[in-house]
Amino acid sequence: VRYPRPDGTGTVDYTLGSFPSVTLQDARAAALKVRGEASLNGVDAVAVKRETRDRAKAEASQTVAVWVESYLETRRLRVAAGDYEPKTLRNEESAARLHVVPHLGAKAIKALVASDVEKMRDTIHAERGPGAARNAVVVLSRALERARRDRVISFNPCEGLVPKAKARRVAATEDQLRELWAMLDSVDAKAKPTSDALKVAILTGKRRKEICGLRRSQWDPAARIWTIPRAETKGGKLSDSREDDAILPVGPWAASIIDKVFASHKCEFAFTANGETPLKPDTLSQLLKRK
DSSP states (O other), rough: EEEEHHHHHOOOOOOOTTTTTTTTTHHHOOOOOOHHHHHHHHOHHHHHHHHHHHHHHHHHHHHHHHHHHHHHHHHHHHHHHHHHHHHHHHHHHHHHHIIIIHHHSSGGGGOOOHHHHHHHHHHHHHHHOOEEEEEEEEHHHHHHHHHHHTTSSOOOTTTTTSOOOOOOOOOOOHOOOOOOOOHHOOOGGGGGHHHHHHHHHHHHHOHHHHHTTBBGGGGETTEEEEEEEEGGSSSGGOOOOOEEEEEHHHHEEHHHHHHHHHTTTOOSSSSBSSSSSSSOOOEEEHHHHHH
C-alpha cells in the first residue's frame, strides 16, 4: 500500500504481506487502516515497523552473557582499586565461564524466566554439586540485579532461587589450639611476623586480609581500639556496623602482640617481612600448612 507520509515529505510504500498468507480482503482492510492512521493520527506505519524491528534487535543483543561480563568488569575494576578480593573474582569468573554462559549466555535477559534459572541450577547441582550450583546462580543474580536497577528488566528471575550456603561450623579444640600456639612459638625469626599475625587472627577472629592490613594509623594503643576501614572488610561491607569503619576493641593479649610488633620496626604496617610492605594473606595459610 502507498500512502503520503504524515510529515508531508512524500509518499511511502508499506508491505502488507504476501499472498496467500494475506488474502485480498485482508489486504484491503489493512491498507485502509494504514492510510487512515497516517492521515487521521499521523502514524507512519513504515517508521513504526522500523522502530519495532530495531527495538527487537537491541533487546536480542542484551543477552545474559553480555550482562554477566558487564558485572564481572565492574568487579575487575574493584580488584584493581584494591577493594575486592581477587580470589572472589576468580571464583565468579569461573562460575560464569563454566556454567552460566554455557547454559544461558545466548538468551536475551528480557526472555529469561525463573524456570530457566531453575533448570540451570538443578543441572549444575546434579553434575557438579550444590556449591557450583549456588555460585552460578549468585553470579547470574548479581548481573541481573544490575540490569533491573538500570530498568532493562522489571524483575530479577533469580529472586528466591539462590540455594542457601551450607553453614560452616569449624571449631578447634583446646588441645588443637595449644598445639597450634606451640608451633607458632617455635618458628624461626624469618617466620616470626607471620606467626604474630596468626596469633592476632586467632585472638581477634579477624580475616587474613584485615590482619595483614593493620596499620599504625588504625591502632589506638591506649584505648586498645582497632579501626578497620570499610574497604578492608570482606566484600567492602560491614557485618556489625552501619558506620563507615568498623571499631574493634582488642583484648590485652592480642594488644600486647600488636604493641610489640609496632615497637620492633618503623613500617606503617604491623605485620611485614621486609619492613616496607605488608604480609600477603596467603602467607598466613602457608605457615599453617607447615603444621
